[in-house]
Amino acid sequence: MSFTVVIPARYASTRLPGKPLADIAGKPMIQHVFDRATESEATRVVIATDDDRIREACQAFGAEVVMTAASHDSGTDRLEEVTRHLSLATDARVVNVQGDEPLIxxxxxxxxxxxxxxxxxxxxxxxxxxxxxxxxxxxxxxxxxxxxxxxxxxxxxxxxxxxxxxxxxxxxxxxxxxxxxxxxxxxGIYGYRVGFLRRFVTxxxxxxxxxxxxxxxxxxxxxxxxxxxxxxxxxxxxxxxxxxxxxxxxxxxx
Missing domain, CATH: 3.90.550.10 (Spore Coat Polysaccharide Biosynthesis Protein SpsA; Chain A)
Structure with a gap:
């Protein structure tokens, strides 16, 4: 079973701005999510963000980061952009893990x-x-x-x-x-076929x-x-x- 995990992380949260970088037990929250994802059977774990502060924090703990546009209306639109950045085939599978689930x-x-x-x-x-x-x-x-x-x-x-x-x-x-x-x-955890994401965003x-x-x-x-x-x-x-x-x-x- 081969699949990629993508973790979206936005800084501009309405109720809790900067949420992915909030410290929990000495680590930013997004690192806890990343650690849980790397414990899965995923062949690749990627963090997707539109904020340089989050990018820098994630790269500091060794995560692969993809920068996405800030203009997306939905998380699925952002995910589809990531699959294009990674040149994933249409039959590839991706699992979207929310960036605010440190105990998933x-x-x-x-x-x-x-x-x-x-x-x-x-x-x-x-x-x-x-x-x-x-x-x-x-x-x-x-x-x-x-x-x-x-x-x-x-x-x-x-x-x-x-x-x-x-x-x-x-x-x-x-x-x-x-x-x-x-x-x-x-x-709210989703697995997608990449070909579907290509259609969804249209x-x-x-x-x-x-x-x-x-x-x-x-x-x-x-x-x-x-x-x-x-x-x-x-x-x-x-x-x-x-x-x-x-x-x-x-x-x-x-």
């Missing part, structure tokens, strides 16, 4: 790559996990996914899908986990993508198949806010 298990990176290889009809592979807290189902920041018996996605949504009609019909009642169906939270955002602010809906709009696997290990939470950063520092320094 390497096993999840391997799982996404393996699932993409074993699902020839899918151009994208991603992961999910069962939801154990009913409040998460109704949280629009938690993206839900439904898929068929082959693991092929039907839809991703910020809304509570599937809707447990009989159990949740009383809007005044406390909503609990349904007994006869499992809800799944989408985990498509305009789809209506459902705009409505939900979920980029993967553009692929479904164009009939692209997305394989969804249940994560082999529970993922650790990433870093979105200052509070997340404090929590990760305490955990990793301990």
């Amino acid at each position: 298990p390497p096993a999840l990176i391997n799982q996404v790559a393996a699932n993409l290889e074993s699902a020839p009809d899918a151009a994208i592979a991603t992961l999910c996990e069962p939801i154990a807290d009913a409040s998460a189902i109704f949280n629009p920041n938690v993206v839900k996914v439904v898929f068929d018996y082959q693991g092929l996605a039907h839809y991703f949504s910020r809304a509570p899908i599937p809707w447990a009609r009989d159990q949740w019909s009383d809007s005044g009642a406390e909503r609990s986990l349904p007994e006869n169906v499992t809800h799944y939270r989408h985990i 498509w305009s955002p789809a209506p459902l993508e705009r409505a939900e602010s979920l980029e993967q809906l553009r692929a479904l709009h164009h009939g692209v198949r997305i394989h969804v696997g249940i994560a082999c290990e529970p993922p650790q939470a990433g870093v979105d806010t200052e509070e997340d950063l404090v929590r990760l520092r305490r955990l990793m320094e301990a």
Whole structure:
């Protein structure tokens, strides 16, 4: 199994500027992500950034860095540019690991790559996990996914899908986990075939993508198949806010 990991790292985060360079246990956060990725079975690990400060920090710990344009509308556009910089073949596979996941298990990176290889009809592979807290189902920041018996996605949504009609019909009642169906939270790690990325960047955002602010809906709009696997290990939470950063520092320094 041959695949490349690409780690996008932007300095201009709205909620936490300079996030990739935030110190955690004596290392910048992006280095922790890089270390986890190099523990996977990837044949190559590349950091993609549009900021010289991040480039310098990454080169200092020996990472391969690709500078990308600052004008990209999405992370997928940035990823496609990286595949051109690296001259990857259209049948090559890349796994996009977010730069704010310093505790991502390497096993999840391997799982996404393996699932993409074993699902020839899918151009994208991603992961999910069962939801154990009913409040998460109704949280629009938690993206839900439904898929068929082959693991092929039907839809991703910020809304509570599937809707447990009989159990949740009383809007005044406390909503609990349904007994006869499992809800799944989408985990934002992706594997792609490079040929798909070449096509994706030529498509305009789809209506459902705009409505939900979920980029993967553009692929479904164009009939692209997305394989969804249940994560082999529970993922650790990433870093979105200052509070997340404090929590990760305490955990990793301990």
